[in-house]
Amino acid sequence: MVPFFVAERAYGYATVSGMVLAASVLSSVVQPVFGVLTDRWAMPWLLPVSTLLGGAGIALSGVSGSYCLLLLFVAISGVGVAAYHPESARVARIASQGSHSAMGWFSTGGNIGFAVAPLMVGAVVGAHGLGLTPLLVLPALAGSVLCLPVLRALGQRQAAGSNAAAPPSADDKASFLKLSLAVACRSVVFMGLSAFISLYATQRMGDSTVAGTVALFVLYLGGAVGSVLGGALAGRWGRVTVARWAYLISIGAVAGVVFVPGPSLYPFVALTSAGLYVPFSLQVTLGQDYLPSRVGTASGITLGLAVSVGGLISPVIGSLADARSLRTALAPLILMPALCWLLFRALPEPATPQHGTAPDPEREDTAAPHSGRGLR
Template identity: 55%
Template sequence: MSAGHACVDVYQGAVAALVPFLVSERAYGYAAASGIVLAASLLSSVVQPLFGVLADRRPMPWLIPLSTAAAGVGVALVGADAGYPATVAAVALSGLGVAAYHPAAARLVRTALGGGSGHSAMSWFALGGNIGFACAPLLVFAALSVPGAAGWWLLVLPAALGAFLNRPPAAARRRGGAGAPGAAAPEAAPGPEDRRAFARLSLVVVVRSVAFTGLSTFIALYVRERGGGETAAAVALFALFAGSAGGTLLGGRLASRWGRVTTVRRAYAAAVPAIAGILFLPLPLVHGCAALAAAALYVPLSLQVTLGQDYLPTRMGTASGVTLGLTVSVGGVASPLIGAAADATSLRTALLPLALLPLLAWALARRLPDPDPGAPGGGGLRGLPVDP
């Protein structure tokens, strides 16, 4: 499941990695280039929660490989260069594939593979997606080094591998594990829903999405603007994605020690100085700050998914669709605004608000109840929120 997730999320990273190419080779402005990211993300804001509702109502194992294929074909079609509207449509197809994949896959991980709280299984599953993100700039660089259309179609290879890994028979066998009827350890009856906590968690996810998507969209351009070459720009984007992979895996380990809500809150507090370092420290230090900022922003990722599932225990697919959908969509919606501000002022000025957004996420997370009974301040789902 983790490897299949990597093969899907490589296309989320590929869209961001294509932005410098589109700016330099097709003369797109900052706002137009960030509109490409918007096209990949906008459908997810509506479609991914809808696929989550469908996943709760009936199993659709065939959707996972089909959506994986759509994500790869959409990115490859960007190479046709049939004009800006066609490029937007191709990237939207890729975004639709990514949106269709996540709710069913995340629900499967929690119900059939997670067991108990599912921290470890969900963090490994999310780690696969982060590895895909991290590999995306290298994949795009290698593919575009091949002359002609052949290089663009090389971008389909991860989708072909992912469709094979997540083919319906394999998904059916996984579903027939811990979560199947007659399994050795039947699942406990779901607890009550906490819609107010889920709404607050959704706001936290929105803020985080804007911060990370803004960084991933513009950090390569920002490094180039400060005097770094193409290699330095690619390394900065790779450091951002690699840091996200480490942060995701670290999140599950920290949650076992501190509890999920405390871990989420502390991670957002740590993200503030890391993002500020990207904007104000000398260029050689930007790469390290990028890795630290991504780690801090990705420690909460898998924890927020399982928290959402615990707040809506009878609708895990819906909870997964909303939390994961907001993760990949809202930031894309905000990216054109950042691009327009960069066109009107400077890129550094436009990125300054990103350093304050984790502080807002921290403030919102202070009032989240923690359903982990053994965590500091835990058991708040039926009682009071965790201590600030």
Template identity: 55%
Template structure:
């Protein structure tokens, strides 16, 4: 029961942090209209946030692996919210970029340490706990536009103070507790079987293969989320139809995130990952070739299939590198996702050269590549759980 409460608390804290990942993109129209930034300047703001929030995550993960740093979680939360609040000072473009970069740095500091704590708190298993943690991030990201639009409709400096409130709540939720301190790798081993984590070999080859799978998945989902609304509008759905398609897409992400933990308990993680990618391929193809009314259902199904592996890939990475869980979390949650996002400008350039549908067609094939790569992923035994439970109960 204490582990469940801690998982719920960390998932709730994840909501508060990932509000600030979604807030940057939501702020861009207001900054363009209110401060006269051009498109290049606006893209620079988004780039500063995304690079620091994703690329730097493995570095913070490595720090969390070297020594327990539970204080890094509330500190990262405070930095994420404080950076966005500082944007309201309007001290010039460089200061705005620096404030957004501070927010991204806070997001990067939070995720590896928090994901490691979710896993160690579950005694080495925790696929369902990781699913709830990932769902918290999805909810925070989805709520960001509503928070930004609602806050910035108020006059004066109040909107920027209001935007800092989720960070205040997140710091309270994620403050270090003596009973829930993040154990060192050797302590994680002791929770289940003495010396289990220390004796567990690292499978670097499997981790690199998994990282490729995550990159491919990221290309598909970011490509869909970036261009789906435009694609539906171009097919006659209009702006309302495009927004409805995004609602279906994001609703599918929540369903897939929760479903992943349940399927892993029944099938095992690697089997659940492979089957999810096998379903994703025809679902993405349906978005691109079926009549418009069916596109919404296919978008929801595609997002569900692409998000079933999301939390499972985090725990797989942690088990492939059992003594470097923070580093594995930083790579699977941050670095590989940002690398996948680099494909979006290429899709846009191809759409300008030919057509949007033609440019998006490769996205229907990429899940098959992820499936093929995932076929050779081994199912590792969770470090502390492997000897603490009978083999028939382990994933």
């Protein structure tokens, strides 16, 4: 929606960066809190409620000309995102029994949504203006309805009972800290590109808003491919090794996005997206295996706190773009995949637990329901 706020309301780079910041601040602070809560109590009802809340914030964002209200509505959407991720990652881990490939498909669902979003916004807002943003609540309504069978399945599993989970293995807090730093660096480059790649492509292609929409679509579509690819590759070579190579490739890909002129930008956008998303679901399961007694907390940090750091950096990128140029502001992002690569060189590959019966997702036990070994 950023290009349309720029076009319709003449917002500057720093101003639209505030929108990204508003979505990120509450999400980054609140998401680990939800993770701690889901470690203590299973709350599957959060899935439909948080989906609807996230969509409602976006739907209301264009109805008022007030910038303060815009930030409020975007922040509400961020709270919905914060509430959704830890519980959804916990439930997905139970359903997948810890499979890297299955978690890759779980991540792909969100990435497909990201890819479709620019096209949907372009069709609704591009043709009729920001006043029609309430229509953007429809995907959230659909998502909430799709969550209902999940709630029924979890209820049936609770009623049927399940085998007790094995005690969790010891937490590796040092490795989890390094992983979180790598996720934060990845977030800086991805959030920076997602916030500004549309405007950047529009500039590079003769002020074509279509070019900007296509660039954003490619960025998110590559993420869908990368998530599935990461899960498949990890089954053969291991999560840490696959993530390390993906970040190494991303260094050159991001440099191509920033410096290669003309339509050649698009292949580099696709390669960047795939390179940054190959490790995405792998980082979630790595975090859960490094903190097997606190799966919800680990998910809240790797999917929330660390990821949202990128949104906090966006205003800095916007201010630099206003002062110098957008290319100058995006150039430092090349360093972020390099830092991810260095951090992953220091990470061990956790031992893969044996597959077993997944525990009861509704138990109010702080360790057993979230044990890495019990869920595999």
